[in-house]
Amino acid sequence: MRQMESELDQQAKKTVLRQFTYGLYAVSAAHDGDRGIFTANWLSQVSFEPPLVALSVEKDSSTLPLIRASGLFAICPLKDDQKGLAGDLGRPRVRAGDKFAVYNLATHESPSGVPVLDDALGYVTCKVLNEVDAGDSVVLIGEVIEADVFAADDSLTMRAAGFRHAG
Numbered sequence: 001m002r003q004m005e006s007e008l009d010q011q012a013k014k015t016v017l018r019q020f021t022y023g024l025y026a027v028s029a030a031h032d033g034d035r036g037i038f039t040a041n042w043l044s045q046v047s048f049e050p051p052l053v054a055l056s057v058e059k060d061s062s063t064l065p066l067i068r069a070s071g072l073f074a075i076c077p078l079k080d081d082q083k084g085l086a087g088d089l090g091r092p093r094v095r096a097g098d099k100f101a102v103y104n105l106a107t108h109e110s111p112s113g114v115p116v117l118d119d120a121l122g123y124v125t126c127k128v129l130n131e132v133d134a135g136d137s138v139v140l141i142g143e144v145i146e147a148d149v150f151a152a153d154d155s156l157t158m159r160a161a162g163f164r165h166a167g
Helices: 010-018 064-070 083-089
Strands: 025-031 034-040 043-047 052-058 072-077 107-109 115-117 122-134 137-149
Touching: 025 064, 025 083, 025 115, 034 052, 034 064, 034 083, 034 115, 052 064, 052 072, 052 122, 064 072, 064 122, 072 115, 115 122
Parallel strands: none
Antiparallel strands: 025 034, 025 072, 043 052, 052 137, 072 122, 107 115, 122 137
16 A cells, blocks of 8 residues: 655645536525625535535635525526626625626526526526535535526536636
């Protein structure tokens, strides 16, 4: 068995983590008259039955308290031509303000009351089942409870958008 190195090769770590493939999604939530939306890329389906997703949310996200309070969030896969929107929604609320108003987002409420983007590929609404601490983020496990399809276009990926995370 190979011995673990005592020091992590930072450049190798960054290079390999940047090779992971990620989609770009708008994630939204609402509670008690407030709503929030952000760009997510660390997201994956983790179960077929029941349909479960894992979503990583930064602990300082202004939308996280809304998700916790309501127990719900929506995931809207972005279209391959929505790089600008992905960048806009990635700005923190403290700098961008109410992103729904600032970016004039056309939305409607899902049957459970979560705002979803009209100009996305569709959406799933998830009910939070669990939360796990994950460094500077939390990983939410959500069960898909609603879904709708709006378009059959290709979805936006980190690579296609030219976005890179630190790795």
